[in-house]
Amino acid sequence: MTGEIGLFALCLALALALMQSATGFAGAQPTAVAARNVASASALGLFVFIALSFGALTYASVTDDFSILNVAENSNTLKPLIYKISGVWGNHEGSMLLWVLVLAIYSAAVALARRGSERLTSAALGVQGLIAAAFIVFILFTSNPFLRLDPARLEGAGLNPLLQDPGLAMHPPMLYTGYVGLSAAFAFAAGALITKERDWARAARPFMLAAWIALTLGIALGSWWAYYDLGWGGFWFWDPVENASLIPWLIATALLHSTLATERTGAFRSWSLLLAIAGFSLSLIGTFLVRSGVLSSVHSFASDPARGTYILWLIGVSIAGALTLFAWRAPSLEEGASFQPVSRETTLLFNNVLLAAAAAIVFLGTIYPLALDALTGEKVTVGPPFFALFFAPIFGLMLLLLPLGPRLGWQKGDLESAVRALAPAFLIAVLAAASILAFTTPFSLRGAAMFGLAAWLLISSGIDLYRRNWRTVQPGQIASAVAHAGLAITLVGIAGTTLWRSEGLEVLRYGESMTLGGYTLRLDGVSEVLGPNYRADRADVTVLLDGKIVAVMHPERRFFPAERQETIQTAIRTTIFTDLYLALGDKRDDTHWTLRAYVNPLAPFIWLGGAVMALGGAAALYGRVRRRSAIPEGAGVPAE
């Protein structure tokens, strides 16, 4: 029954999505009050039925209903409960259902929050309904998660063990909350073009912020997972799938900044609209890249040409439609705002231009091998050197200019007072860079530049916070300083691990030790242990620092019989300032094992910074939601 309830709910959801779309667009007319009410009600109904459908699939997975093909192929009785739940979105069909669920949540939120004018909200609901309908059709016709098996299987095939991990259980919902959140920004932008509503960015901002926070956390989680799960101690590989999440993040970041100016002075109005369109289009392209199987990697557990073709059409139609609407209506919304070369607008402009250029270049590097192969049949690899070559200087320049922005006023800024306020930060940054060059090895100009920029950003954010009046401060006012400080912390982490990482690989007999970065690592033994759905070789490694035992660590190699796969379970001991990272290598004979060890200085800062950035975003979101009725227009008070 469960499967049929889920499928039936999904069909009803499709009807509601179409209803929401039709009435939403109709409600964009000034007098169509009834249509607007129906659109809002449909949005709530859509959420209820998608949630029911998703709940049915989750229930089937949790209760090991192997008469449902999707569950039989992706689950297993031995799997722990958390992975039976996360396994729902650990496969193509379920993850698409999650995508629509998140969309329905945003859509219901738009209907309930009513942040824009009535007409704008209605048009946005219309766009969201259309997107939901397109995706539900996609699920029903190419990726039905409720297909039955007759006879039912006795046991399921299990989930890729690499995905059986708490970090990765949360990674897809986070990323989807980000991707799909950009669809809400897109819906408001398209709605603004339809209704000629100028003030769309204010209505869309909470959704943009939610999307940005989720993308930030999603990327950080993905990177953290790659770090501890893949066993190589790396945190970013410029893999196409990683790039597919980074590009929308860059665009979302640009959008958050450009709309600051749009809201305040009306500057960059068309550009903000274009960014909202680009952000959602790139999320769709990201979904296509990951889901269609054109990239073969751990993420592309789905490979079906019909699916790829459908998503490609969806992308083509939505981009073409949105751009046509843009070309038709955007000129009438633009108002040619005026600002002086020294002003906050100028710094935001450079922020946007650099972020957009970075996004374009990452996109080029990601798509180039695919395009070249499709056009000429030639194959090339675009690896990390290409991305690093362009990305590093662009981001470097952006970070160099960044602290100026919050110190300059709108329309006309005072460069002299900004320079005076920032002088201490600049001095400390130069000192930091110089001391990195003077006192640390190896000699690295790039490392010095990274630490210098991080200090520049961190201290200037600190100055910004210090100058606030803490009695009256609003969360929204400190949001940017917190987020920028988070970026600096991430940069410190990247610089530290890249510069000072050390590694060791040795074959150890039981009782033998290796030394690395001041640590002595003694392999005491390796024993076999049984997990719920795996068996593991578990090493006991005693860690000594200055002759004293500081820890016993247990790196493992796990074998999953149901999936017939082996995974590495690293052991990481962190002091926040440095990670000791162990991975158990191969068994040579009964008493000899290989042990790989890394010392990654400052590595935890990479993800800590991500969390701080998200915290900054959360402060801005909180400020927005709380002040929803009082529109902030206080001159000279930087909004977020």
Next chain:
Amino acid sequence: MRRVLAVVYLLLASASAVAAPVLGTLPDAAQEARARALQRELRCMVCQGESIDESNAPLAADLRALIREHIKAGESDAQIKQYLVARYGDVILMDPPFDASTYALWLTPLFVLILAGGIAIWVVFRAARAPQGGAEGSS
């Protein structure tokens, strides 16, 4: 950034019975460093986006052994790369070459940056000259 020797070395080394402190590595430290550097520049052909330095795939292990044989035979890095490109094509290079098929890849970013800078400067000039007062914003 220094990455690692793969575990698979051990299998190789036990087969060829080399007695080195860490099996499968070259006894000459300079030669080993060259091998490591080369490994990072070559792509694992059966994985996605991984160099052979960080791949657990058997093919990557074979290539790591192959590189060391060629280094021992006294070939230069360029010769070894040339040999591998002849066998596998440009796709094996993590850093693609600058030739007819990649002009667009390497030149587009420069074009993007010049265009972006040009647009930014143009927008700043235009905004500076625009009449004051169009700035009250939201309707």
